[in-house]
Amino acid sequence: xxxxxxxxxxxxxxxxxxxxxxxxxxxxxxxxxxxxxxxxxxxxxxxxxxxxxxxxxxxxxxxxxxxxxxxxxxxxxxxxxxxxxxxxxxxxxxxxxxxxxxxxxxxxxxxxxxxxxxxxxxxxxxxxxxxxxxxxxxxxxxxxxxxxxxxxxxxxxxxxxxxxxxxxxxxxxxxxxxxxxxxxxxxxxxxxxxxxxxxxxxxxxxxxxxxxxxxxxxxxxxxxxxxxxxxxxxxxxxxxxxxxxxxxxxxxxxxxxxxxxxxxxxxxxxxxxxxxxxxxxxxxxxxxxxxxx
Numbered sequence: 001x002x003x004x005x006x007x008x009x010x011x012x013x014x015x016x017x018x019x020x021x022x023x024x025x026x027x028x029x030x031x032x033x034x035x036x037x038x039x040x041x042x043x044x045x046x047x048x049x050x051x052x053x054x055x056x057x058x059x060x061x062x063x064x065x066x067x068x069x070x071x072x073x074x075x076x077x078x079x080x081x082x083x084x085x086x087x088x089x090x091x092x093x094x095x096x097x098x099x100x101x102x103x104x105x106x107x108x109x110x111x112x113x114x115x116x117x118x119x120x121x122x123x124x125x126x127x128x129x130x131x132x133x134x135x136x137x138x139x140x141x142x143x144x145x146x147x148x149x150x151x152x153x154x155x156x157x158x159x160x161x162x163x164x165x166x167x168x169x170x171x172x173x174x175x176x177x178x179x180x181x182x183x184x185x186x187x188x189x190x191x192x193x194x195x196x197x198x199x200x201x202x203x204x205x206x207x208x209x210x211x212x213x214x215x216x217x218x219x220x221x222x223x224x225x226x227x228x229x230x231x232x233x234x235x236x237x238x239x240x241x242x243x244x245x246x247x248x249x250x251x252x253x254x255x256x257x258x259x260x261x262x263x264x265x266x267x268x269x270x271x272x273x274x275x276x277x278x279x280x281x282x283x284x285x286x287x288x289x290x291x292x293x
């Protein structure tokens with residue numbers, strides 16, 4: 001019976017909880033800042049605004065541009081619509097393909113985990129039922145093999161398999177031996193029934209073994225699926241880190257450009273002041289020369 005008892009090879013509950021929690025955090029971090037919906041296609045596809053680099057869902061961007069257009073018609077500010085987050089003028093908008101692919105992978109990974117979790121519960125139920133049935137059959141088989149010993153006066157040679165016990169006429173008429181022969185007859189019939197029952201139980205045990213083999217094969221397939229899901233999860237995390245690094249790099253580059261632009265504007269302002277001062281001095285010199293004449 002112990003050969004059917006085995007330790008479950010499913011991942012530990014803490015590992016599954018960690019993966020599920022990480023997926024939930026990623027889904028929460030990729031929601032639209034306006035409507036807080038997950039930016040998944042087709043209705044809520046992520047739209048990247050340029051040059052600020054902020055991303056919103058397609059519905060919110062469309063609604064924002066429509067409101068700006070209506071305001072422009074009725075005396076509002078004319079020109080490109082501002083970014084809903086930083087109010088910088090939008091020069092162009094495009095689909096954020098990398099973010100869309102990452103969100104699609106996250107959702108696919110979540111569905112795979114849910115399916116694997118459901119299959120795990122179904123497998124555990126089937127495995128426990130098979131184990132219980134196997135124990136019952138083995139107990140019945142052990143009970144059936146414990147046959148009773150024949151009476152002391154019975155001849156064991158008459159209990160051969162496949163032969164019915166028929167006492168001779170002289171013995172059957174003897175009142176002393178009639179109970180003994182009757183008991184031997186009953187024991188022989190019980191032995192035949194026990195043999196048939198034993199064969200039936202052995203057949204059921206063999207069928208149960210086949211079911212257990214199939215369940216173990218299914219368990220191995222599910223474990224392989226879990227491993228693939230874990231690898232996919234790691235890949236998604238790496239893609240997310242790369243995207244975040246690229247976003248940080250773009251923000252740093254944008255800040256550098258803004259700082260340089262500020263310096264250029266300050267220099268231009270100083271040059272304009274110098275030019276105005278020079279023009280004023282030139283004008284005074286001209287007036288002075290005219291007065292001298």
